Amino acid sequence: MQLSIYSDKNYLPKGMEPVPMLYPFWTEFIPSEKYPWSRLYGKYLEISNSLFKMTSLQEADLVVMPINWRVIRGESWRSKINKEVESLSIEFAEKVANSGKELIIFFAGDCCVEEIPVKNATVFRMAVYRSKRKQNDIIMPSFTEDFVKEYLGGQMSLRHKSEKPVVGFCGLAVKDSWEKKLKTVLFHGAMLTKSLELGVSPYKGQILRSQALEVLAESPSLVNTNFIIKDKTVFLNTQDVEQRQKARAEYVKNIVESDYILSCRGSANYSIRLYEILSCGRIPIFIDTDCVLPDESIIDWKKYCVWIDEKEIPHIAEKVAEFHDNISDQEFLDLQHECRKLWKSRLSAEGFYTNFHHHFSRK
Structure with missing residues (x-):
């Protein structure tokens, strides 16, 4: 039309x-x-x-x-x-x-x-x-760019189901601290100055990621982890082209070599990583922080993600293991194709x- x-x-x-x-x-x-x-x-x-x-x-x-x-x-x-x-x-x-x-x-x-x-x-x-x-x-x-086309030679890399799920993450995750609390106070002050709603701290996502990663790392009987945790956003902040390319390659490799990848909000209440994961044909572990996702009336998002309510983070490892146990070998392969198809058909530009x-x- x-x-x-x-x-x-x-x-x-x-x-x-x-x-x-x-x-x-x-x-x-x-x-x-x-x-x-x-x-x-x-x-x-x-x-x-x-x-x-x-x-x-x-x-x-x-x-x-x-x-x-x-x-x-x-x-x-x-x-x-x-x-x-x-x-x-x-x-x-x-x-x-x-x-x-x-x-x-x-x-x-x-x-x-x-x-x-x-x-x-x-x-x-x-x-x-x-x-x-x-x-x-x-x-x-x-x-986001088409990760399969740009980084994987146009061929989607499929993973076969293993006994325990491999959970990946490469990126910024920082524990709560007095420094973050002070920055949150400054954020609220800036919002008041602009006569805007106070809103949620832009540092919340970093802290939630850290909490989720810690729970997963402490659950070796349930999941295997593949984490590269950073304290700053190297890819976005550096002007060094070679360093940016290296960081991007490391990021893509982490996604491709994992079964499930943690996806949690950043400074705003959405996750760019969600779309990058789907582009690769991988299954997101999506942390719901009072979110709305695209085309919810059409897309059954819980079919494509391990869906974790923010309050369920202490049980995230059990949730991932349960999802993995309840999916067959063929369904695991099929879901990777479906994630990729969803990105191409509705979430790419x-x-x-x-x-x-x-x-x-x-x-």
Whole structure:
């Protein structure tokens, strides 16, 4: 199904890029540096004209705000809100409201659970809290490169079921401390200064990961562990290309050499790792922190994950072992294929945009 969409470059501040959905129609904004853009959106670019058609405001089915609200809000809770761009975007929203058309706003990044000062828009976010979700909030995946294509030579590596499950994790996990408590106080102070809801500490995910990993490591009779625990995000913070590549290779190797991989929220209430795990055809151990996942009305997420409520972390090893014991050798192999298929068909950029119209046909 092809949707007619409208947006307006006049509401895109100079030097800023539009939301990726609009790249195929405003090709002058496609980054000249193809990595990582081409790895994330290349296939979407190839099929975009069969999915969307740029048209006038009067003829449009949907209107797309040209800028991601993340640019306005900033990348983290420490960021200052860009009032100038916010004012321009609200002006665009008012123009759309007067037309009676449905407005779509994309809000990615670590602050994406926050409210925005635009009424009656459909907001595609990477995260919300289930207990506070609004009717107009739609959860979208965090797009990741195709790990099988980019790192595994295009061939998915399958694992056969062993007696005990191998649980993997490579990444940041830090125990609770007075330093984290102090940073949380500073976070709450910053939220009050911005007149925003206090929210959940951005350090919660690091602490929960540490708790879960500790329980798993102390349960050798139930699970085997394959952990590489870091105290800083090497991949994101380093400018050294060789070091980044080494860190990425280590990360992918850890996923591929594990049966199940721990997936827990980061600074925001979502996990990029979840989509990377599925891309590899591996089974996530998903820690539910009042989360909403993409397409929950269609996808039975508990079929693809070992589902652990946050309060069940003390029993995570038993839960993983129980899941593993209750699945046959063939079902274990099949589930790896199904995880990969789910990512390709619905959670990759091309899968998400191919199914974009379903979010509106169900309203």
